[in-house]
Every structure is written in C-alpha cells, then in structure tokens.
Amino acid sequence: MHNPYAQALDFLVDAGVTNALMDEPNNRYEISSNRVMEAQVEIQSKKMDSSLRQNDDKSANNKNTIQPHADIIKQANDLAASAKTLDDLKSAIQNFDGLSLKKTATQIVFADGNPDAKIMVIGEAPGADEDRQGKPFVGVSGQLLDKIFDCINLNRGDSLYISNILNWRPPGNRTPTKEEMDIAHPFIKRHIELINPDMLVLCGGIAAQTLFQSKESISRLRGKTHDYDETIKAIATYHPAFLLRTPLQKKKVWQDMLMLKAHLHG
C-alpha cells in the first residue's frame, strides 16, 4: 500500500525542493509576543497619562518606541570594530549569533580573490553553490561575473577581491530582509576598511542600497561613480543573476565596465 505522505514528499524532491521552509521569511528578530504586549501596555498607559494631563506632545510617546534591532546592531558594530585582521573578522562573523541565517546555512561564505586587489566586488548573499563551496560567486551568476570582468582583463586570481553583504545563504535563496542587511552592514563596512580598495563594484540594488544607505533603485544608482568615502570610489551595476534573466541589460553593465576601466587607467 502506498503512503500518500511519502508520495507527496517524493513528488517535492523530484520537483527540486531542497529545503522545508515557509513561503514568507520569518523575522526571528521581532520582539517576542510577550514583549510586544508589555510594550503596548506601557505605551497605552503613557498615552492615557498624557491625555489626562491634556498633553498632546507626541514626542513623549515616540521616546517609548522599541527598537528591537538596536542591541543586535550595536553588538555587530562592536564585534566588527574589534577585528584587526581578515581572520579576526571571519571569526567574529562566525561567532556572532545575531543573524539566524547562520543556523540554516551550511557554512560561512567570507571572500575570494586577492586581498591586495585594488577592486573589491560586493554582491548580496551566497546562493546554493556558494553555500556548498564556501566561496562567493561560484554558481552560474558567478561564472557570468567572471566573464564580465574578464572582458576588461580583471580576474579574481589577481585583480579582484570578492565578497557579499551577507556571509550566510538565506534559506531557499530568498531575498534578504532589510533587518538582515542592517545587521550585516557593520561587518561588510569593516571588511572594506581592512581591504582598503581603491574602488568598490557593488552588484545589484540590495548591495548598492545597503552600502550607499540609499533608497534609490539600482537603475538610478548605476552609470556613475560615487564617493564611498574620502578615499574609496564606488560604482554600482546590475547583478549578474538579473542579467541572466534580462540579457538586454548587459549593454548597461558593459557601459559600467568601461567606466570602471577608464577610472583604473586614470
């Protein structure tokens, strides 16, 4: 006799499902329901107090707004700042428990390429191939990325250093949440400081928005040179995974690469 549950599982495995996950990302940093209730009660009683006193100064209530990520971000900032070398930073990321992605990923995906390179390429987050191999951009998008840079004679063996904003694969390759990017931000900032490249190449909207702290779309952020800080320039370009879906946009990336080349040659 056939077991219908086993049959259903076989069907899912045949269809390529590799992770048992929910459709929507689960934000585990959200304050617990008890704390939400406590906070609501507190805010409510403050509101009543203030209305009794006929005080409609809204800023009084704003002071009670709970920032559940503030502690985690502070912890990330402190850990990142204490890293004096790339090995320290890698260990700090590995020991940091503030990102639940660590629990579902196979291993850390820290970086690849030459740490002395003048160009640091930064993507969004590792995918399944990267998670398996422990190196960034080694799957199909990585192969396209290599070909793009090869066209202007740059490669990860020598002239590029490659990393991602997130060092852990989001389960099922889902898009990282804004909270996850905010929490990872101190680590990639420190990573950039330690590499100290001349130029950053940010692949995709999420990487560019996180590092430029901008809400602009990638189509607005690309096509020009930015000052990341006083000494490091940056360009943003379309993510290779987007190019695989939308090959017509390759000509824009080609323009960005020519801009990068012109910059490198003064």
Ligand code: URA
């Ligand atoms: N996409 C990314 O942004 N980074 C990788 O490492 C792989 C795919």
